[in-house]
Amino acid sequence: MKPFQIVMEPLARIEQELKKCVKCGACRAHCPVFSVMGREPVSARGKIALARAALAGSIGLDSRTRSDMSKCLLCGRCVEKCANDVPTDLIVLAAREAVARKRGLTSFHKVVGLLLRNRGLMGKGALLASLLKPLLFRRVPAASGLRLRFPLPFVGGKRSVPALAAKPFLDRHPEIINGMPGRPRILFFVGCMTNFIYPEIGEAAVAVLKSLGCSLIIPEDQQCCGFPALSGGDTTTFLQLAEKNLAALERHRPDHVMTACASCGGAFHRMYPRLLAGRRPDLAERYRAFSDRFVDAAVLLEQLGFAPGGVRDRRNGRVAYHDPCHLRSRSITREPRALIAASPAVEFVEMKGADSCCGLGGTFNLYHYATSMEINAAKISAIRDAGVDTVATGCPGCMLQLADGLHRSGERVRVRHTLEILASTLNAR
Ligand code: SF4
Ligand code: SF4
Numbered sequence: 177m178k179p180f181q182i183v184m185e186p187l188a189r190i191e192q193e194l195k196k197c198v199k200c201g202a203c204r205a206h207c208p209v210f211s212v213m214g215r216e217p218v219s220a221r222g223k224i225a226l227a228r229a230a231l232a233g234s235i236g237l238d239s240r241t242r243s244d245m246s247k248c249l250l251c252g253r254c255v256e257k258c259a260n261d262v263p264t265d266l267i268v269l270a271a272r273e274a275v276a277r278k279r280g281l282t283s284f285h286k287v288v289g290l291l292l293r294n295r296g297l298m299g300k301g302a303l304l305a306s307l308l309k310p311l312l313f314r315r316v317p318a319a320s321g322l323r324l325r326f327p328l329p330f331v332g333g334k335r336s337v338p339a340l341a342a343k344p345f346l347d348r349h350p351e352i353i354n355g356m357p358g359r360p361r362i363l364f365f366v367g368c369m370t371n372f373i374y375p376e377i378g379e380a381a382v383a384v385l386k387s388l389g390c391s392l393i394i395p396e397d398q399q400c401c402g403f404p405a406l407s408g409g410d411t412t413t414f415l416q417l418a419e420k421n422l423a424a425l426e427r428h429r430p431d432h433v434m435t436a437c438a439s440c441g442g443a444f445h446r447m448y449p450r451l452l453a454g455r456r457p458d459l460a461e462r463y464r465a466f467s468d469r470f471v472d473a474a475v476l477l478e479q480l481g482f483a484p485g486g487v488r489d490r491r492n493g494r495v496a497y498h499d500p501c502h503l504r505s506r507s508i509t510r511e512p513r514a515l516i517a518a519s520p521a522v523e524f525v526e527m528k529g530a531d532s533c534c535g536l537g538g539t540f541n542l543y544h545y546a547t548s549m550e551i552n553a554a555k556i557s558a559i560r561d562a563g564v565d566t567v568a569t570g571c572p573g574c575m576l577q578l579a580d581g582l583h584r585s586g587e588r589v590r591v592r593h594t595l596e597i598l599a600s601t602l603n604a605r
Contacts, residue, residue, distance in 0.1 A: 220254035249537030276409030285408030369572035442502030493565030500571035
């Protein structure tokens with residue numbers, strides 16, 4: 177049995193921030209999970225109260241606490257709305273880590289950690305799943321997703337999932353693609369979902385950066401950002417991945433580190449500085465050398481003066497934009513819209529509730545699929561009301577969730593990454 181202090185150390189680190197909550201409840205009205213479940217313990221205020229009680233020793237880190245702490249999308253909406261700057265997302269992560277110290281990682285997160293620490297294993301697993309596709313899945317008529325033939329752990333038979341890439345993005349390009357002399361050197365942090373599921377996002381990133389004459393660096397030794405491990409309380413894996421990613425950055429010393437995944441960007445901007453400073457000051461120091469170089473793709477493209485072309489692509493049509501939480505919480509809302517709307521070949525429309533959460537929340541969607549889809553339903557209804565052909569977004573995770581919701585509702589709306597839309601205006605792709 178681990179001593180109480182060791183188990184509670186993640187919460188003890190943020191004790192001062194726990195105390196900043198004045199229990200006003202202003203966050204409750206903005207919490208997507210509370211809006212569906214309506215239970216105080218799953219609201220931001222409720223989770224903070226649970227974390228304080230656990231730290232004080234008045235409740236245990238039992239299965240009920242684990243369950244309540246798992247009911248968080250880490251969307252950051254409560255943080256944006258809190259007048260006292262209470263970082264509920266970080267508090268939830270700390271509580272999940274404390275639970276993992278006390279009770280061990282869940283089976284799911286043990287597997288996640290193993291795969292993330294062994295990139296080769298993850299590649300082999302993806303290849304195997306790709307080969308077994310005909311056996312595991314049936315195609316959904318008139319939709320681009322796949323449906324499982326039978327339920328698997330964490331993946332129910334009703335869910336539609338995208339096909340895994342036959343060849344991961346990182347195996348498709350050389351590590352360095354030279355651009356024009358004097359143009360910026362951009363390191364592209366690909367992220368697991370683009371690598372294994374949506375390599376077309378990566379191809380679009382290459383196309384738009386090449387059109388600007390930039391040099392591209394796609395390090396072959398880059399790892400997962402670590403967010404999936406962190407969300408399950410596996411800080412050890414997170415720190416290992418962070419160290420390897422920083423080593424990849426140091427090897428190339430780029431002008432910018434571009435992310436095309438809102439969650440990876442969120443990890444670099446919010447999780448890395450906080451988590452590294454408290455546990456690995458050496459890594460925190462190394463991170464600081466790059467902290468102002470991490471940039472989302474849409475922001476970078478605007479900074480570099482990217483102008484979309486006028487090539488019409490029948491896969492775009494009328495386009496609305498969905499704000500991923502991990503871009504919205506960093507106030508990256510204007511740039512992707514402005515870029516998409518700048519193409520004369522795209523009809524951009526604003527939809528209601530564009531900035532509401534799609535309900536994915538990483539592993540939240542796996543543990544609480546029904547609630548996740550209840551949250552998603554409002555988004556699907558807004559897309560339907562907007563009467564669009566395509567919904568664009570800046571996060572592969574949101575793409576997966578939106579596509580699932582649209583397929584379930586029978587909507588024939590395409591989901592594309594902002595970069596795919598922009599690249600398609602340059603050439604007939
Ligand atoms: S987290 Fe902020 S908004 Fe929510 S109850 Fe506490 S002080 Fe109020
Ligand atoms: S991060 Fe999102 S889901 Fe979690 S408590 Fe805050 S508002 Fe609710």
